[in-house]
Amino acid sequence: xxxxxxxxxxxxxxxxxxxxxxxxxxxxxxxxxxxxxxxxxxxxxxxxxxxxxxxxxxxxxxxxxxxxxxxxxxxxxxxxxxxxxxxxxxxxxxxxxxxxxxxxxxxxxxxxxxxxxxxxxxxxxxxxxxxxxxxxxxxxxxxxxxxxxxxxxxxxxxxxxxxxxxxxxxxxxxxxxxxxxxxxxxxxxxxxxxxxxxxxxxxxxxxxxxxxxxxxxxxxxxxxxxxxxxx
Numbered sequence: 001x002x003x004x005x006x007x008x009x010x011x012x013x014x015x016x017x018x019x020x021x022x023x024x025x026x027x028x029x030x031x032x033x034x035x036x037x038x039x040x041x042x043x044x045x046x047x048x049x050x051x052x053x054x055x056x057x058x059x060x061x062x063x064x065x066x067x068x069x070x071x072x073x074x075x076x077x078x079x080x081x082x083x084x085x086x087x088x089x090x091x092x093x094x095x096x097x098x099x100x101x102x103x104x105x106x107x108x109x110x111x112x113x114x115x116x117x118x119x120x121x122x123x124x125x126x127x128x129x130x131x132x133x134x135x136x137x138x139x140x141x142x143x144x145x146x147x148x149x150x151x152x153x154x155x156x157x158x159x160x161x162x163x164x165x166x167x168x169x170x171x172x173x174x175x176x177x178x179x180x181x182x183x184x185x186x187x188x189x190x191x192x193x194x195x196x197x198x199x200x201x202x203x204x205x206x207x208x209x210x211x212x213x214x215x216x217x218x219x220x221x222x223x224x225x226x227x228x229x230x231x
Contacts, residue, residue, distance in 0.1 A: 012072060019066040023082060024089040026059035031093030031121065034111055035102040059086060075143030080135025087129030094122045160186065160212035164223065166195075166202060175199055181223050183208035185215035193218040201225040 033052035040047055048054075063082040070078040098105050098118055105119040162183040170178045175198055182192045191210070207224040211217060 009072065012069065016066060016070045016073065019062055019069060020082075020085060022062040023059060023066060023085050026055040026062060027086045027089040028093040028096070030055035030059060031090050031125075032096040032100075033093075034109060035097060074136075074140070076139030077136040077143060078139070080132045080137070080139050083132025084129045084136060085132070087125045087127070087132055091122050091125035091129065094118050094125065158211050158213055160210050160215065161224075162208045162210065164206040164208040166197070166206050166223075169202065172196060181206065181208055181221070183210070185210070186212065189215070191215055191221070193221040195223040197223065197225065 029052050033050070033055075037048055037050045037053045063079075063086055066082045067079040070081065074081055097103050103109060103118050105122075106117050108115045108117045111121070162185065164181050164183040166179040166181060168178075168180045172178055176196055177199070178194060178196050179201075180192055181195050182190060184190055191208075193208075201223075204225045207226065209222040209224055211220045214220060
């Protein structure tokens with residue numbers, strides 16, 4: 001069953017990998033080929049047939065697509081990963097252009113929103129990559145706490161997952177409250193343990209993660225509130 005469930009996610013995983021490659025390629029091309037783009041202008045507008053000219057917009061669309069598609073695997077970290085990848089690729093493209101002698105680092109070029117030097121664009125791209133990395137780390141921490149990811153790893157083969165119910169909401173501040181989590185172990189014995197959750201958890205499917213060998217050990221029990229129903 002586990003192998004079948006894993007196989008069901010392979011197409012989406014491959015699509016996410018392809019979209020990540022698209023983000024890297026498009027933003028790298030957008031900056032590394034910037035001096036080679038040939039623009040044709042009339043009285044009201046300019047256009048080009050070069051991929052580098054439209055790469056930023058296509059790259060932005062790829063960032064959005066990856067952020068949505070990868071939520072199944074990366075959860076709240078997905079947008080941050082996409083931004084970090086885009087920023088790193090964009091900075092790398094500018095460095096490649098400077099290294100190839102196409103442009104000096106202190107030389108300004110008219111690109112998208114105005115005249116800025118390659119050095120300025122590298123700095124901006126690095127800032128975007130850093131912001132994306134912070135977003136990914138914070139989002140990853142939130143997702144791990146919500147899904148009990150670290151606890152799953154700690155228990156390993158002893159992990160048991162049971163459907164749970166939440167009762168007795170008691171506010172503790174900042175939109176969070178203390179609840180009583182109840183579940184039945186493999187022997188049908190009702191177990192309970194306390195947990196602190198956000199209000200969003202009250203409207204979601206709740207799962208109790210516990211040690212199959214010691215289901216009554218409240219210190220080893222954790223609550224998981226996945227975004228979607230777990231099959």
